[in-house]
Structures are given as structure tokens and as C-alpha cells.
Amino acid sequence: MKVYIEPIGRLINEFSKLPGVGTKTAQRFAYKVINMTPDEAKAFSDAILNAKNNVRYCKICGNFSEGDVCDVCKSRSNDTICVVKEPKDVIAIEKLNEYNGVYHVLHGTISPLDGIGPNDINIKELLARISQGGVNEVIMATNPDVEGEATAMYISNLLKPLGIKVSRLAHGIPIGTDLEYADEVSLARAFIDRKTL
Amino acid sequence: MKVYIEPIGRLINEFSKLPGVGTKTAQRFAYKVINMTPDEAKAFSDAILNAKNNVRYCKICGNFSEGDVCDVCKSRSNDTICVVKEPKDVIAIEKLNEYNGVYHVLHGTISPLDGIGPNDINIKELLARISQGGVNEVIMATNPDVEGEATAMYISNLLKPLGIKVSRLAHGIPIGTDLEYADEVSLARAFIDRKTL
Numbered sequence: 189m190k191v192y193i194e195p196i197g198r199l200i201n202e203f204s205k206l207p208g209v210g211t212k213t214a215q216r217f218a219y220k221v222i223n224m225t226p227d228e229a230k231a232f233s234d235a236i237l238n239a240k241n242n243v244r245y246c247k248i249c250g251n252f253s254e255g256d257v258c259d260v261c262k263s264r265s266n267d268t269i270c271v272v273k274e275p276k277d278v279i280a281i282e283k284l285n286e287y288n289g290v291y292h293v294l295h296g297t298i299s300p301l302d303g304i305g306p307n308d309i310n311i312k313e314l315l316a317r318i319s320q321g322g323v324n325e326v327i328m329a330t331n332p333d334v335e336g337e338a339t340a341m342y343i344s345n346l347l348k349p350l351g352i353k354v355s356r357l358a359h360g361i362p363i364g365t366d367l368e369y370a371d372e373v374s375l376a377r378a379f380i381d382r383k384t385l
Numbered sequence: 386m387k388v389y390i391e392p393i394g395r396l397i398n399e400f401s402k403l404p405g406v407g408t409k410t411a412q413r414f415a416y417k418v419i420n421m422t423p424d425e426a427k428a429f430s431d432a433i434l435n436a437k438n439n440v441r442y443c444k445i446c447g448n449f450s451e452g453d454v455c456d457v458c459k460s461r462s463n464d465t466i467c468v469v470k471e472p473k474d475v476i477a478i479e480k481l482n483e484y485n486g487v488y489h490v491l492h493g494t495i496s497p498l499d500g501i502g503p504n505d506i507n508i509k510e511l512l513a514r515i516s517q518g519g520v521n522e523v524i525m526a527t528n529p530d531v532e533g534e535a536t537a538m539y540i541s542n543l544l545k546p547l548g549i550k551v552s553r554l555a556h557g558i559p560i561g562t563d564l565e566y567a568d569e570v571s572l573a574r575a576f577i578d579r580k581t582l
Contacts, residue, residue, distance in 0.1 A: 191479045193451050199436040202429045206414045217403045219473060221433055222440050222449070229437035232399045233430045236418055239396040240426035243419050252419070254390050276416060282388045 196222070248317070250293035250310050251278050266290050270327040271314065271343065273297050273336065277329065289327075292317065297335040298342055306342060314343070318352060325353040332359055393419070445514070447490035447507050448475050463487045467524040468511065468540065470494050470533065474526065486524075489514065494532040495539055503539060511540070515549060522550040529556055 192200065196218055203214035221229055245251065246258035252275045253259075260278075268289030272278055278291050296309040317323070326347055330336035344354040360378035361370040370378075389397065393415055400411035418426055442448065443455035449472045450456075457475075465486030469475055475488050493506040514520070523544055527533035541551040557575035558567040567575075 191476055193440065193449055193456075195432075195436040195439040195451065196449060199432045202432040205425075205429075206417055208410070208413070213405070215473065215476075216405070218436060220403055221436055224437060226437060228402075229433055232402075233433040235392075235396045235399040236426055236430040236433070239392040239415060239418055240421060240423060242392040243390065252390055252393060254392065259390075276412065279388055279412075 245275075245293075249291045250295055250313065251275050251291055260290055264288060264290050266317070266322055268325045268327065269314070269317065269323055270329050271340075272329045273331060273339075281329065289325075292326075294330070294339065297330055297339040299335045299338075309339075311343060311346070315346065318347065318350065323352060325355060328354060328356045332357075442472075442490075446488045447492055447510065448472050448488055457487055461485060461487050463514070463519055465522045465524065466511070466514065466520055467526050468537075469526045470528060470536075478526065486522075491527070491536065494527055494536040496532045496535075506536070508540060508543070512543065515544065515547065520549060522552060525551060525553045529554075 191197075199218045199221060200211065200214040203209055203217045204211060206214075209217070221232065224232070242254055243252050244254070244256070246253040246261055247256050248261040249258060251258050251260065260282075266289070269292050270281065270287060270289055271292045271294060272281070273294055273296065275293055278293065281287050281291075292310065292314045294309040294311065294314075296304055298304060298306055298309065314326075318326070326343070328340035328343060330339050340356055344356075347354050358381060359374060360381060361367065361374050367375070396415045396418060397408065397411040400406055400414045401408060403411075406414070418429065421429070439451055440449050441451070441453070443450035443458055444453050445458040446455060448455050448457065457479075463486070466489050467478065467484060467486055468489045468491060469478070470491055470493065472490055475490065478484050478488075489507070489511045491506040491508065491511075493501055495501060495503055495506065511523075515523070523540070525537035525540060527536050537553055541553075544551050555578060556571060557578060558564065558571050564572070
């Protein structure tokens with residue numbers, strides 16, 4: 189006989205599709221749902237559909253948005269544009285409460301090995317925004333990995349001839365790390381990018 | 386401004402209610418949902434409601450069931466009853482394909498510190514089943530912790546006067562463990578319960 193009854197097996201299967209969730213964890217999640225009140229289960233179920241149906245991408249910056257244009261694009265000056273790989277990077281930066289400019293979400297980085305070229309990510313949309321004027325600085329905040337660096341260099345080479353200041357987030361040893369435990373690449377970068385006091 | 390737009394914030398909040406899921410993980414799950422196709426999101430959402438609405442407890446053994454009586458109770462002899470704490474223990478045992486009897490799910494174990502006494506778990510239902518006759522052996526498969534042992538002893542003391550054979554799952558060193566790494570309690574139990582060859 190089958191181990192799970194159909195409704196449980198089906199729910200476990202759905203939970204297993206979430207990133208990093210194996211069968212054991214999916215099973216625990218399913219038990220949790222079964223032990224919820226009907227209202228709680230309804231709220232959970234509704235939240236999934238609601239997020240799927242009501243989250244769009246801002247037609248200006250490509251970030252998550254409820255309307256056509258996101259709150260950031262609506263309310264801030266486009267003097268400075270911070271270029272990121274994914275919408276979740278916007279959230280990471282917004283949490284800092286440090287940055288007051290707008291964003292541009294590339295939805296990927298250039299990665300020839302994966303068949304992703306410059307035309308597969310939102311680079312031309314960035315150029316179109318800049319061509320409308322008013323942009324003084326573009327901060328390249330793609331990840332410090334091979335694809336992120338390559339994408340930053342590529343965009344930087346496109347923008348510099350236009351007389352736009354292009355900057356890159358600083359790399360170095362993270363605050364609070366002991367020198368002896370810092371990874372070698374970051375430590376090497378910290379030497380190269382050392383600042384005069 | 387708020388970091389998450391409302392539909393995403395709400396979904397992250399729902400995912401955070403799952404066991405062992407913090408904000409970061411809930412955020413990853415939410416992104417996954419947003420990147421699903423509408424059909425996938427609908428299937429996920431439906432599976433939650435379906436599991437909540439269609440999973441009941443078998444009125445005989447207390448295990449998960451789609452109907453009033455579960456498939457195990459419908460199809461097997463009640464010659465042997467295996468007593469477990471929770472429905473998920475039934476699944477763990479069913480996966481072995483070793484046991485062919487029926488189950489009885491207590492939905493808890495006696496735990497005076499948590500205010501759970503013998504009347505708060507399905508012990509009287511077990512006694513009622515046994516009083517209907519036909520039961521030869523009751524296997525106590527509660528967890529090998531203080532509450533599980535206490536519950537096993539309590540039920541055993543109730544059943545022995547009725548002339549029912551009561552057994553307990555064997556404890557000892559797990560298969561594949563090196564003696565030097567076995568935990569002390571299990572190793573001590575392995576000595577006490579040693580078998581004549």
C-alpha cells in the first residue's frame with residue numbers, strides 16, 4: 189500500500205519543489221498545514237495565489253511591483269541608478285536605509301557558459317533610461333563573482349563613452365572578521381583597494 | 386519606505402510559520418512562488434487547501450485518513466496493534482514494509498510537566514478496541530524518551546492483566562555505528578538487552 193494518502197502525498201510533493209526542501213522537510217511542512225486551523229490554511233493558500241497574481245515587475249526598473257511602476261521609481265530622483273542582478277538584491281540594499289537613488293534590475297548576469305548574453309538581460313532597457321537624461325552615476329552592484337564582474341565591466345564600457353560616472357561596490361575584508369580568517373581573495377582585494385588615511 | 390511590497394511580505398509571513406523556516410528562507414520560498422507559472426502556483430495553493438480539507442483522522446486508529454476509516458484498518462487484521470505517538474510514526478513504520486498489523490495513534494504521550502495525562506491522549510480508545518477482542522499483541526512503538534517510555538509502561542500495566550502480550554521496540558546500538566561512536570545510553574541498553582546466539 190502507498191505510504192501517504194493522496195492529499196498528503198500531493199502537498200509533500202508541492203513543498204518539495206521549494207528550494208532546499210527535501211522529502212523529510214516537506215513532510216514536516218505538510219504536517220504543520222494539516223494541524224493548522226481551516227482559516228490559517230486558507231490564509232496560507234490565498235497568500236500564494238495573491239503573491240503570484242499581484243506581483244508584477246516595474247516597467248521602468250524591473251523590480252517587484254504591485255502596479256505598473258514601483259514605489260521607488262515613483263518617489264525618487266533618477267540621478268543615481270543602482271544596477272543589480274535580481275529583485276532580492278534591491279531588498280537587501282533597501283534594508284540598509286543608506287541608498288536613496290533608484291534601481292535597475294538586470295534579471296540575470298552575462299554568463300556565456302549558460303548561454304546568457306548581453307541581449308538576454310535588461311541592459312538595453314538601462315541604456316534607454318540613461319538616454320532620457322538626468323542620470324549622473326550608475327552604481328554596479330552585481331555580485332562579486334565571475335559573471336557579476338563581467339557584467340559590471342561590460343556595462344561600464346558601454347556607459348563611460350556617454351560621460352556617465354560608473355562605480356562598483358567596494359570589495360575587501362568584511363567588518364568584524366579577523367584578518368587570519370578572512371578569505372584570501374577578499375584579503376588580496378583589500379590590499380589592492382587600500383585607502384589613504 | 387517598506388522593504389517588501391504587500392503581497393510578498395504577506396507570503397513571507399505565511400512561510401515563516403512553517404517549522405524551522407526563518408525570514409531568509411521564507412524570502413527564498415516567496416521568490417520561488419513568484420517565479421512559478423500561474424498553474425504551478427495554483428497547484429501549490431490548491432494542495433494546501435486540499436490537504437487541510439480532505440485529511441481526517443481514522444475513527445478506529447486515529448491515523449491520517451481520507452475517509453472515516455483508513456486503508457490500513459480496512460484491509461488488515463487487528464491481531465497485532467502497533468501503538469505510536471503521532472501519524473508520522475505510522476508513515477515511518479509503513480516505509481519499512483515489514484509490519485503487517487494495524488496501528489493505534491495516541492496523538493501525544495503522557496507528560497505531566499506539560500499537563501498531559503492519560504486521559505488527554507487516545508488510551509481509552511485503545512482499550513475500547515482491545516475489549517472488542519481479536520487482539521493478541523500490542524507493540525509499544527512510542528519514542529525512546531522519558532514520555533514515550535512512561536506511556537509505554539502505563540499502557541503495558543493496563544493491558545497485562547487482560548492477558549494481552551505487550552512488547553516494546555528493541556533499543557540498542559544502531560546498525561552501521563562504530564562502537565566507539567555509539568551514544569552511551571544506547572550502548573548500555575545494548576548490553577542489558579543482549580541476545581543469546
